Amino acid sequence: MSLKLIACVLVFVIYAAYVEARRSGKKNKGQRFCHYYDVDEYAPSRDTWEKARKHCQRKGGDLVQIGSPNEDYRVNKMLEDVTNKGNGDGWYIGAKYVNGEWRMADGSPMWYTNFPKYVQEAFMMSDSPSDTSRITNSAAIFYDVTANGYETYNWGYVSPRDRSKLGTICEIKKC
Numbered sequence: 520m521s522l523k524l525i526a527c528v529l530v531f532v533i534y535a536a537y538v539e540a541r542r543s544g545k546k547n548k549g550q551r552f553c554h555y556y557d558v559d560e561y562a563p564s565r566d567t568w569e570k571a572r573k574h575c576q577r578k579g580g581d582l583v584q585i586g587s588p589n590e591d592y593r594v595n596k597m598l599e600d601v602t603n604k605g606n607g608d609g610w611y612i613g614a615k616y617v618n619g620e621w622r623m624a625d626g627s628p629m630w631y632t633n634f635p636k637y638v639q640e641a642f643m644m645s646d647s648p649s650d651t652s653r654i655t656n657s658a659a660i661f662y663d664v665t666a667n668g669y670e671t672y673n674w675g676y677v678s679p680r681d682r683s684k685l686g687t688i689c690e691i692k693k694c
Contacts, residue, residue: 553692553693554690554691554692555691555693556583556594556597556688556689556690556691557575557578557580557687557688557689557691558597558598558601558610558686558687558688558689559574559686559687559689560601560603560604560606560607560686561606561607561608561684561685561686562686565611565685565686565687566682566685567657567679568582568611568615568657568677571611571685571686571687572611572613572624574687574689575687575689575690575691578689578691579691579692579693580689580690580691580692581613581624581625581689581690582611582612582613582624582687582688582689582690583612583613583688583689583690584612584613584614584623584624584625584690585612585613585614585631585633586623586630586631587631588631588633590631591631591633594660594672594688595660595672598610598660598662598672598688599670604662604670606684606686607662607683607684607685607686608661608662608683608684608685609659609660609661609662609672609675609683609685609686610659610660610662610685610686610687610688611657611658611659611685611686611687611688612658612659612660612674612688613625613658613690614629614632614657614658615655615656615657615658616655616656616657616658616676617655621658632674633674634674634675634676635673635674635675655678655679656676656677656678656679657676657677657679658674658675658676659674659675659676659677659683659685660672660673660674660675660688661673661674661675661683
């Protein structure tokens with residue numbers, strides 16, 4: 520098992536305990552949580568991925584870099600508790616499509632994605648490799664309510680000219 524996977528699992532065990540403690544109102548004396556997510560709703564001052572990332576960095580973190588199905592599930596569960604979802608279309612996450620490939624905000628390769636099939640196919644079905652290498656898009660999780668009233672959180676992307684109202688999901692490590 521890789522060190523990165525072990526660290527990811529540890530982070531989510533800590534995060535799950537934190538969420539449970541918050542929901543139950545209990546405080547775990549002596550326990551320190553070094554990792555948490557901070558969700559901010561849309562603000563015009565953070566209307567681009569770059570500005571959203573700088574916002575997270577000023578808080579001591581970065582845009583969340585979702586690296587596994589487990590982390591994706593936990594982020595979605597956390598978004599269920601967010602209020603004022605109607606103020607925006609979703610949230611920026613820490614991934615960007617540059618030079619023909621998806622990369623994490625820190626520049627590392629993006630090993631896990633959860634884009635709908637039609638989004639993945641759009642990038643794969645380009646007429647020539649040079650078409651996709653010129654595209655720069657930013658990843659986001661979009662909020663929607665289905666016809667049956669169910670909340671959904673779907674991965675998507677925005678182009679630099681897109682005017683979606685996106686907040687941020689910051690991943691912050693503090694001890």
